[in-house]
Amino acid sequence: MTTRTITGRLGGLAFGGDYNPEQWDEPVWKEDDALMRRAGVNLVTVGVFSWALLEPEEGRYDFAWLDAHLERLHANGVAVDLATPTASPPPWFSLAHPDALPVTPDGTRLTHGSRDTYCLAAPAYRNAARRIASALAERYGDHPALALWHVHNEYATLCHCEHAAAAFRVWLRGRHGSLDALNEAWGTSFWSQRYTTWEQVLPPRATQWHKNPGQSLDFRRFWSDETVAAYREQRDAIRAHSDRPVTTNLMLPAYQNLDLWALARELDVVTSDHYPGSPGLDAAADAAFHADRVRSLGGGSPWLLMEQGTNTVYDSDRVLGKEPGEILRHTLGHIARGSDGALFFQWRQSRAGAETWHSAMVPHAGPNSRIFREVTQVGEAVARLGELAGSTVDTSVAVLHDADAWWALGVDGLPSADLGYHGELSRAHRALWDAGVTVDLAHPEHELSRYALVVAPSLFLLSDASAENLRRYVAGGGTLLVQHANGCVDDRMHARLGGYPAEPLREALGIRVEEHRPLRTGERIALSDGSYGTVWSESLRSEGAETRAAYTHGMLADSPALTRHRYGTGQGWYVSTRLDDADYGALVRGLLQEAGAEPESPGLPGGVEAVTRHASDGRRWQFLLNHRADTVPLPDPAHDLLTGATVHELPPGGCAVLRRT
Ligand code: GLA
Numbered sequence: 001m002t003t004r005t006i007t008g009r010l011g012g013l014a015f016g017g018d019y020n021p022e023q024w025d026e027p028v029w030k031e032d033d034a035l036m037r038r039a040g041v042n043l044v045t046v047g048v049f050s051w052a053l054l055e056p057e058e059g060r061y062d063f064a065w066l067d068a069h070l071e072r073l074h075a076n077g078v079a080v081d082l083a084t085p086t087a088s089p090p091p092w093f094s095l096a097h098p099d100a101l102p103v104t105p106d107g108t109r110l111t112h113g114s115r116d117t118y119c120l121a122a123p124a125y126r127n128a129a130r131r132i133a134s135a136l137a138e139r140y141g142d143h144p145a146l147a148l149w150h151v152h153n154e155y156a157t158l159c160h161c162e163h164a165a166a167a168f169r170v171w172l173r174g175r176h177g178s179l180d181a182l183n184e185a186w187g188t189s190f191w192s193q194r195y196t197t198w199e200q201v202l203p204p205r206a207t208q209w210h211k212n213p214g215q216s217l218d219f220r221r222f223w224s225d226e227t228v229a230a231y232r233e234q235r236d237a238i239r240a241h242s243d244r245p246v247t248t249n250l251m252l253p254a255y256q257n258l259d260l261w262a263l264a265r266e267l268d269v270v271t272s273d274h275y276p277g278s279p280g281l282d283a284a285a286d287a288a289f290h291a292d293r294v295r296s297l298g299g300g301s302p303w304l305l306m307e308q309g310t311n312t313v314y315d316s317d318r319v320l321g322k323e324p325g326e327i328l329r330h331t332l333g334h335i336a337r338g339s340d341g342a343l344f345f346q347w348r349q350s351r352a353g354a355e356t357w358h359s360a361m362v363p364h365a366g367p368n369s370r371i372f373r374e375v376t377q378v379g380e381a382v383a384r385l386g387e388l389a390g391s392t393v394d395t396s397v398a399v400l401h402d403a404d405a406w407w408a409l410g411v412d413g414l415p416s417a418d419l420g421y422h423g424e425l426s427r428a429h430r431a432l433w434d435a436g437v438t439v440d441l442a443h444p445e446h447e448l449s450r451y452a453l454v455v456a457p458s459l460f461l462l463s464d465a466s467a468e469n470l471r472r473y474v475a476g477g478g479t480l481l482v483q484h485a486n487g488c489v490d491d492r493m494h495a496r497l498g499g500y501p502a503e504p505l506r507e508a509l510g511i512r513v514e515e516h517r518p519l520r521t522g523e524r525i526a527l528s529d530g531s532y533g534t535v536w537s538e539s540l541r542s543e544g545a546e547t548r549a550a551y552t553h554g555m556l557a558d559s560p561a562l563t564r565h566r567y568g569t570g571q572g573w574y575v576s577t578r579l580d581d582a583d584y585g586a587l588v589r590g591l592l593q594e595a596g597a598e599p600e601s602p603g604l605p606g607g608v609e610a611v612t613r614h615a616s617d618g619r620r621w622q623f624l625l626n627h628r629a630d631t632v633p634l635p636d637p638a639h640d641l642l643t644g645a646t647v648h649e650l651p652p653g654g655c656a657v658l659r660r661t
Contacts, residue, residue, distance in 0.1 A: 006147045006245060006269060006304070007340045010042050010079055012386030014304060014341025015379050017361050019044035021069050022053055023350055029069075032348065033076045035367055040379030043079045044347060045306070046070070047136075048153050049115065051085035054132065057092060061135055074145035081306075081343075082146055084136060084234055086129040087153035088115040097124035103161035106206040114354070119159035120223075120230045121167040129230065134237040141242030149246040150306075151234045154273065155227045156257055160203040164223075169198050171222040185492045186214035210412035213493040217461075220407040224259040232266055247271045249306040250297070252290050253422045256410075259403035260297050261443055270298035273307035273345070274334070279320050283313055284609065284627050287330050289429045291337035293401070296441040300392055305334040307345040310371050311359040319357065324370065325653040328378050329625050332655050335385065336611035336623035337438070338393050342382060344375075384641050385657060388621050391613040396452040396597045398442040399428045400459060404491060405444075408461035411493065416518035418535045419485055424457035427581070428483075431588040436599030438611050448473040453595040455481045455588070462487035467502040474508040475568030479595040481588075482509060482574050484536045485516070500538075509572040510545030510565030513538045517556065525577060526552045527561045531586075533577025537561070540576055548573075562587070603635030608650065612660070620660040626650040 007013060016036075021029055036044075046069060047054070055061050073080055094101050094112040100122035103109050110117050118125045133151065140146055176182040179195055188194045193212060195201050204211045204219050235246045245268035250260060252272055264270050272294040276283035294303045310327055312319035322330070331342040349360035361375045406421045425441075432439045432455070440451070444466035448454055454473060459466070459482075467487060474480050487501025496502050499512035506512055517537045519525060524532045529549040539556060545565035550558050565572045571594070579587060592599075600622075601610035607628040613621050621641065626632050633649045638658040640647040647656045 006043070007302070007389040009147045010341075012042070013335065013382050013389055014043040014343060015039075015382040016041040016043040016078070016347070017045065017344035018048060018307065018346035019046050019073075020049070020346060020348075020350070021046075022050060022065070023353070024348065028348070029072065033072065035362060035372070036076060036078055036347075038367075039361065039372070039376045040383045041078055041347075043081055043147060043341065043343065044073065045081040045083055045150055045343065046073075047085055048083040048150065049085060049088045050083075051088055051093075051132065052090035054085060054136070055090070058096060058128075061132075063139055070140065070143055070145045074143075078145070079147035080143070080145040081148040081150045082136065082140055083150035084129070084133040084152060084238075086118075086132065086151075086234065089118050089125070089128070093128060097122070097128075099161070099163065100125040102157055102159040103164075105160050105204065107160075109161070116154075116157045118157060119161050119163055120155075120157070120226055121159060121163040122161070123163070126230060126233065130233050130237050133234040134240070137238040137241035141238070141244070146242070146244050148269070149235075149238050149242065149244055150271075151231055151238070151246060151248040154249055154251045154255070155231065155263075156251070156255060158223060158257055160205050164203050165201075167226060168203055168219060168222050169201055171225060172201060172218065173198070175218065175221075186212050186218075187494070188212070213408075213411035213413065216411045217404070217407050217493050220257070220410075221259070221404070223257055224262065224403065227258055228263050228266060231263065235266065245269050247304075249273050250294065252293050253426070256406075261403070264297035267298070270294055270301070270303040271306040272303065274305060275307075275309055276313045278315055279313050279322075281607070281627050283326070284329060284333060284625070285430050285433050286426070287333040288337060288433050288609065289426050291334045291339060292429065292439050293441045295338035295393060300338070300440075302338050302340040302390055302392065305331075305339040305342045307343060308334070309359045310344055310361055310375060311363070319359070323653075324374065327374050328381060329627070329653065329655055331378050331382065332623055332625055332657070333609065335382070336393075336609075336613065336625070338613070340389050342378070381642050384644075385621075387619075387641075388613050388615070388657075391615040391619070391621070393438060393611065394614055395438045395440045396450070397432055397437050397592070397595075398440045398448065398451045398454050399425060399432070400444045400454065400456045401425060401441045402444055402459060402461070402466070404463070405459045405461045408489060408493060409458060414460075415516050416485075416536060418518070418521065419458075419460065421458050424483065424578075427584065428455045428457045428588075431585045432592075433609075434585060434606065435589050435592055436601065436604070436606075436610060437592060437597055438600060445469050448478060449476055451478065452597045453479045453481070453591055455483075456486060457483040459486045461489050461491060461493065462502045462505065463491040464502070467505040471504045471508040474570040474572045477569040479570060479591060480508065480572050481591055482572065484538065484576050484578055488516075506543070508565065508567045508570075509563070509574045510543050510567065511540050511560065511563050511574050512543050513540045513576065515539040524580075525556075527577075528552055529562070531583035532580045533561070534580065535578040536576075538576035540574075545572070545574065601635075605632060608632055622658045622660050624650060624656045624658065626652065626654045628652060
């Protein structure tokens with residue numbers, strides 16, 4: 001990661017959104033200029049889906065319209081985040097290169113008419129993407145309006161075509177070296193799957209029953225590497241002509257196809273889009289989970305919220321409105337956790353096309369609307385926070401996240417269909433958020449010694465290096481909570497032998513799991529401390545750990561369920577079932593106390609979010625977001641950047657950004 005930043009160029013935090021002027025005409029552009037000034041917009045993303053306009057036929061570019069918009073925006077004091085349009089190839093492209101259309105596992109070749117319809121492994125697509133990125137960079141690389149390059153949009157499309165198969169084989173040769181090693185890694189002695197030539201090896205296409213788990217996992221890894229390579233090609237083509245920072249927008253947590261740690265290493269600034277899946281307090285908690293993850297991917301550096309919605313959250317099959325004040329709270333929630341600004345999808349709500357009903361900063365109703373008024377207020381608030389650009393967030397607690405572990409829980413044939421990845425990760429984060437502490441996400445191979453408490457949910461796959469790293473963390477004084485179904489397979493999806501979880505982590509936990517005993521859907525299992533578990537239980541033996549709670553019934557009666565082991569100067573905790581939410585929350589609060597991890601503001605009631613950003617010169621700003629329906633007195637009043645006055649209380653739904661010395 002380089003230190004290229006955008007806020008220096010903007011002179012403060014970023015505020016704006018995706019701007020698609022090609023959907024409108026001149027009178028609207030004029031109104032856009034005036035409304036952007038009114039709302040305090042200083043950065044817009046242009047060109048995300050403009051390939052058909054920019055290159056109306058293969059090799060013939062038309063930049064005149066984009067020249068005019070960039071000039072207009074620049075004259076209006078608005079900087080540009082210029083996108084390469086490669087997430088949406090035009091119809092001419094798919095007719096000219098049908099082999100570059102993606103193929104689903106069942107062999108269906110998709111066609112144009114939507115977006116994200118391409119195969120990243122197809123040479124025709126990669127060449128076309130590199131060409132248009134290069135042409136844009138050559139033309140606009142040092143344009144005075146340009147603040148940031150936005151490669152592609154939310155890389156996500158998978159493909160199982162012949163190009164993907166060929167590239168997969170090359171990747172597999174690189175990883176395994178020989179066909180014998182691949183056969184060994186994938187366990188092909190079972191079910192007569194042994195490969196005798198490389199041509200027999202395929203992506204995990206539709207099969208009669210369970211697919212080979214090693215093959216499924218390796219395909220995920222391959223596709224992630226292929227995506228990172230595609231990003232780097234565009235980035236490098238841009239860098240040949242431009243010194244402005246380059247990024248691509250991630251989307252968490254629904255972004256299932258990439259090793260985000262690996263992709264984030266390639267970005268000059270990490271950017272991400274956030275659309276919560278449910279309203280109210282859950283949406284605020286989800287925003288915090290999102291923001292903590294994005295910040296962590298960039299190693300703690302300031303990042304940028306590239307998209308959020310003004311009035312919609314998706315609740316599976318409908319869009320729900322945000323309540324008055326919620327746009328501001330969500331925006332501040334992201335900025336509190338390290339975003340140097342907030343952008344939306346999109347500036348003006350479309351009047352036609354597939355996202356006509358997705359929200360925007362200027363809704364169909366126009367500027368005389370609650371939403372635009374709130375957007376203007378949010379713009380004013382963001383403008384008042386300029387002094388904290390570049391500051392960072394300190395934490396002493398981490399939750400572990402690993403793409404391999406996530407993919408491992410997506411293969412066929414697992415012992416329980418109720419084992420989840422994101423659900424467990426977000427639950428761990430939520431328990432810590434409810435307890436008022438700010439959380440990093442960390443990879444299990446990261447250096448962890450600066451954390452007082454580390455929580456490890458859902459690491460079904462745990463590499464040898466990770467197991468040793470976690471042992472070392474505990475030995476060196478850390479408090480580690482390892483949760484059920486952890487360390488069950490190695491990085492080839494081979495079961496750990498001799499007991500779970502992986503050695504040498506077992507040594508730090510002082511236990512040995514002898515048998516998994518998944519529970520039936522809805523079944524609950526009682527523990528001796530009055531708590532309950534669901535989904536999973538385990539028969540485990542203590543090898544030095546003390547039993548903090550035992551199972552009470554059935555075959556597992558009196559055997560350990562929750563254990564603690566003092567090891568080195570730290571302690572390793574193990575919980576072998578999925579505790580009910582309230583019991584899990586109590587366990588996490590107890591561990592925070594044991595580990596000496598203080599909440600951000602001990603004097604505040606639950607439902608008031610507190611996070612602090614720190615500057616390198618010692619200045620600090622404390623964000624306070626009242627998600628409650630009552631007024632909350634502040635134990636330690638201070639100058640509030642949002643109002644310019646000292647605040648003593650937060651009204652229902654109110655926010656403050658207090659300058660602390
Ligand atoms: C994503 C995309 C946008 C838009 C929004 C709204 O984040 O990047 O183009 O589709 O979702 O759903």
